[in-house]
Every structure is written in C-alpha cells, then in structure tokens.
Amino acid sequence: MLQVYLSGELSADNSMNLRSNLRSMAFDAFLQRPIEGWGANAFRQYFNNGGVYSHCNYLEILVGFGLIGTIIFISKYILLLKKAVKLITSIDPIVKYYGKCFIIWLCSVWLMEYWQVAYYNERMIVHYIYVLVIIKWLNTHQKQGVSIRNRT
8 A cells, every 4th residue: 555655656546545544544553542642653653664644633643642642632722712712702893703713714724634634733833822822812802891993
C-alpha cells in the first residue's frame, strides 16, 4: 500500500482507498492502547513504517495521546465554543456578529481536521490564541456595557 503511494501510481480512487485504509489502521492502533496512546507521531513511526500520517487529526491524536490527550485537545474547542455562544447572547449586534463568525470558523476547523493533521501546526495554535484573545476582549467590553460600535 505504501509503495503504491510513493510510486505515484495513485488515481483518485486509489487515493481515497489509501486514506480509508490509513484511517482504519489508525483506529486499530488506537484500540490497542485507548487510554494513554502510543506517543506523539506514533502512527507514522510505528504503524505505517515511517510512512504517511493517517490524514485525520482526531485519529492521530487518539493514537498518539489516547483518550486522555484527546479530551485535553478537544477541551480547547469546548472553551472557544462556550465563549462564542456567550457573544451571541449580546445585545450589541456587532458582538453578536463576531460570535456567529467564530462559531462558523470553529465548525469549519472541526470539519477540516477530519482530513488533515494539524495538532502540531504552530499557525493553527496561533489562530486559536488569536480568536481566544478577541473573544475575551469582546466579552470584557460586553460586561462593562461598552458598545463596540461607539469606540473610535
């Protein structure tokens, strides 16, 4: 399977089959050590002979860090979602708009992570921090009763 991938003989169907097989292999690896996992980048190193990653962020994290690490990883999404939902309840329409934008962004990131591995990507981490800072700023101004619209 890996030789076909490296030889460049993949068609669209073969590519989809390969990704499906990689996900199946990753899930099987997770089931072997579901609580603590195998360690960072374990799927590629131990279960795919140094080949490609599983093409699914969630499976990479489950294999590498088990349920414990996956819960910690997903907690950032829950934190961001809770903060964005707070923004939607604002009476300020601009704050409400930003809340909806953050929820749409977060849902798109959740969806994209099914097809990519980005848990170690510094740019994604910076995006999360950036969004968290903006949400915190908006929540602070909302609590203080300051309208975003009146700021110059």
